[in-house]
Amino acid sequence: MPEPIWEEIYEKLPTRPEQRQERFDMFDSFDPNGNGILSLAEVDKAIRDVLAIDELFDAKPAIMRAFQAAKACGKGRPDVGDDYIEKLEFKRFLVGLRQYFEYWVAFKRIDEDxxxxxxxxxxxxxxxxxxxxxxxxxxxxxxxxxxxxxxxxxxxxxxxxxxxxxxxxxxxxxxx
Structure with a gap:
């Protein structure tokens, strides 16, 4: 596996408090139908199209883990099912994506075959x-x-x- 470009990942994942508006704007770009929630399929497609980091897009298990962790944070809207993440859960998703991607890179380094x-x-x-x-x-x-x-x-x-x-x-x- 090619070495990930960590600086690019840090730069493209707005997780710092002062990046709140940037994060909300990113959420909107991930949400093609504008319904205020993201499915795993929408997130996966946006990672490819919006973030455009191939190593991250290819790390499906890391994306899934981050998505699961974010949606487990608790819902703000009672009408949103458990299969979606909301705007307020998006920061948790981005933080998790960065962390689980790091674990994926480590895992792949050990998994020789x-x-x-x-x-x-x-x-x-x-x-x-x-x-x-x-x-x-x-x-x-x-x-x-x-x-x-x-x-x-x-x-x-x-x-x-x-x-x-x-x-x-x-x-x-x-x-x-």
């Missing part, structure tokens, strides 16, 4: 790399077993995200 699952062999081969991303990796077998919540023998992206959040995984200091 690109099957969207991490085996113990891949996990242990990435030990030195993972030590750059977190302060306390711990025993590899114990960590792997903790991450593999469904005991399937492989780590899925959703499991990896939970673990990465708990470990405060951070790629920013990684030179890769």
């Amino acid at each position: 690109d099957d969207r699952r991490i085996s113990f062999e891949e996990f242990s081969a990435a030990e030195e790399t993972m030590k750059k991303w977190m302060s306390n990796l711990g025993d590899l077998e114990e960590e792997f077993d903790k991450i593999d919540e469904n005991d399937g023998g492989m780590v899925l992206f959703s499991e990896f995200c939970k673990w990465a959040i708990g470990k405060s995984l951070d790629l920013e200091d990684d030179d890769n």
Whole structure:
């Protein structure tokens, strides 16, 4: 996977408090029918057409996780179903998109065979790399077993995200 352009991602995701109007304007550009809510399909299309960052658009699991997290924030409008995000949830979506994209990049670096699952062999081969991303990796077998919540023998992206959040995984200091 080509290295993401982090500066471009930071620049195109208006998440700072002073960027509220820019964020609202972006929401409007994501909302083609002007109904004040966004479906996952609308968000996906807008990431391709509005943000125009291919690496981000190709990270479907990260988009899905960010969308799920944003819509779980609670609704302001009682007429909006659980399958949509509202304007006030949009900031949470953008923050989540940035964070889950970082986890996706980390996950892809470990997933050597690109099957969207991490085996113990891949996990242990990435030990030195993972030590750059977190302060306390711990025993590899114990960590792997903790991450593999469904005991399937492989780590899925959703499991990896939970673990990465708990470990405060951070790629920013990684030179890769």
